Amino acid sequence: MTRDTGRTAYLLLSPLILLYGLLLGGGLMVIVLESLDYIPILERHDVTLSSYQALLQSRGLWRDAFYSVYLAAGASILSTVLGILIADCLLTIKRPRILQAVALKALQAGVILPYLYAVFLTMLLLGQSGLLSRILWQFGLIEGPAAFPELILDRNGIGILFVYVLKGTPFMALLVYNGMASISSTYADAAKTLHASHFFILKKLYIPLCARTIVWASCILFAYALGSIEVPYLLGSIAPASLSARLYSLFIHPDLNRISQAMALSVFLILLGGSLVTVYGLLLKKFLGGRPL
Amino acid sequence: MKKLILLTAAAVLLLPLLLILLLSLFAQYRYPAVLPTHFVSIFWRNILGSPRFYHALSATLLLGVCSGAGTTATALLAARALSRYAFAGRKMASYLVSLPLFIPSAALFIGVHVMMLRFGHSSSFIGVVLAHMLISVPYGTGILLHYYNGIPREMEDAASTLGCGALRRFRRVLLPLLMPGIALSFSISFLISASEYFSTFLIGGGRVQTLTFLLYPYIHNFDRGHAAVLAIIFLILNGLIFLLAECIAKRGARSTRYLFE
Numbered sequence: 319m320t321r322d323t324g325r326t327a328y329l330l331l332s333p334l335i336l337l338y339g340l341l342l343g344g345g346l347m348v349i350v351l352e353s354l355d356y357i358p359i360l361e362r363h364d365v366t367l368s369s370y371q372a373l374l375q376s377r378g379l380w381r382d383a384f385y386s387v388y389l390a391a392g393a394s395i396l397s398t399v400l401g402i403l404i405a406d407c408l409l410t411i412k413r414p415r416i417l418q419a420v421a422l423k424a425l426q427a428g429v430i431l432p433y434l435y436a437v438f439l440t441m442l443l444l445g446q447s448g449l450l451s452r453i454l455w456q457f458g459l460i461e462g463p464a465a466f467p468e469l470i471l472d473r474n475g476i477g478i479l480f481v482y483v484l485k486g487t488p489f490m491a492l493l494v495y496n497g498m499a500s501i502s503s504t505y506a507d508a509a510k511t512l513h514a515s516h517f518f519i520l521k522k523l524y525i526p527l528c529a530r531t532i533v534w535a536s537c538i539l540f541a542y543a544l545g546s547i548e549v550p551y552l553l554g555s556i557a558p559a560s561l562s563a564r565l566y567s568l569f570i571h572p573d574l575n576r577i578s579q580a581m582a583l584s585v586f587l588i589l590l591g592g593s594l595v596t597v598y599g600l601l602l603k604k605f606l607g608g609r610p611l
Numbered sequence: 612m613k614k615l616i617l618l619t620a621a622a623v624l625l626l627p628l629l630l631i632l633l634l635s636l637f638a639q640y641r642y643p644a645v646l647p648t649h650f651v652s653i654f655w656r657n658i659l660g661s662p663r664f665y666h667a668l669s670a671t672l673l674l675g676v677c678s679g680a681g682t683t684a685t686a687l688l689a690a691r692a693l694s695r696y697a698f699a700g701r702k703m704a705s706y707l708v709s710l711p712l713f714i715p716s717a718a719l720f721i722g723v724h725v726m727m728l729r730f731g732h733s734s735s736f737i738g739v740v741l742a743h744m745l746i747s748v749p750y751g752t753g754i755l756l757h758y759y760n761g762i763p764r765e766m767e768d769a770a771s772t773l774g775c776g777a778l779r780r781f782r783r784v785l786l787p788l789l790m791p792g793i794a795l796s797f798s799i800s801f802l803i804s805a806s807e808y809f810s811t812f813l814i815g816g817g818r819v820q821t822l823t824f825l826l827y828p829y830i831h832n833f834d835r836g837h838a839a840v841l842a843i844i845f846l847i848l849n850g851l852i853f854l855l856a857e858c859i860a861k862r863g864a865r866s867t868r869y870l871f872e
Contacts, residue, residue, distance in 0.1 A: 324699060326692075331692045333684070337741065337744060341722070342711060345721075346722055417614060421620055427625065427846070432805070435846075484623070541715060541716075545719065552830065562715060562717035569721060
């Protein structure tokens, strides 16, 4: 780093700063202002906290918030565990190379698949007249579609979780696989000569060395599940609804007075998301035993 | 055990795609039947015969290319700054790059939407491109930073000593080594752009109609056949982009393993 004047670096970063500053920073600023009922277009210039009051008193807010967090945490934890498991299998399985190749291609297909298609697949698989239900019928295990448990549009959000896990697991597995594959086998060989078990090597060696990647990806999955709209909108129940679905219905509400409430809910979602992602990331890092970031 | 896990994973991901393929070709799918029957081509003919489909296809391609190019250019510059220069706030900056991914997207895109409204309706296409760039740049920067860090500084210094100007140094030394990263960054941004539904719909205000936009009502109404046709076309399109990137990446000197790092 010899020819470093900070100025060149900032110049190189300027498109990114402009993009983030304008859309992220500007967007957040407008959201906060409008949540305070300062909306010049609607001739509202008085700053009040009434939308926050209305928000906090609105029915079912905490139930919905809890539901959102349940979905986000469930989706990211399940995807992370499954992703690490699959990555470990991919890395250590040697014999049928074809299986490794097919599994890799399948994971790549899973990453390519958009969320909207994952929703479609989930309807086809888990709906009451879906594939799973038909297969169970063929084996005589259920009497008809009505006997199949409601897995989509249900209160427990099984269908929603399934979509997030279906999309999150390949993402996590490929990332962790790439991270693990780049770790020199010397460590593992040394551990093996000392009679370390496979699980011990995974837990004490591979996972800590990949902890940064895992935490990063897991936080992304957490935030995505918290903020996605189309998935809970298409597969969710009416109550409890996820916060993002609730936000969207407020946002498109024809009553313009609801705008400031929608913005207040956005602020709430961002604060909740930001703090939870931070806590989740720190806890996960501690749990995985990674080095300080 | 390991084989079983991998087989299950592959089956869960691949078998539904097979079902989708069958659903695009066979119309009758009454309850207890596991697989659909009665071959028809009406779904394919309906989709491929409608002008809306071609509009959506070209809009998807145009959006993806714009977002991919914009993301990759922004990320190239940012990655260079983060890998080659020591400046105040470098560590902070490398974390802040991922920030858009950590904000719940519903709130993030509503922010972008109200911001773009200030620039007027005519900018809806640019708004969608910028919104897609916002969630692609973190990935692009991560990928290119990885590739930049893999290029020894001495190579650039040697080129300078031999009289290469900045532009020539980039073209002759850096570009060939960065090429796989550039291809990957472009294809992932393309993929993200093509997959987005909510931001395209919200910020484009319904005027920017992509393939996912076309698909949404079919899924909402659970119109299996047409949704299946669109799903297959979409997967082929994105698979091709990915294959292209992989081809370019394989030709490059570095490993293709780092799919997302």
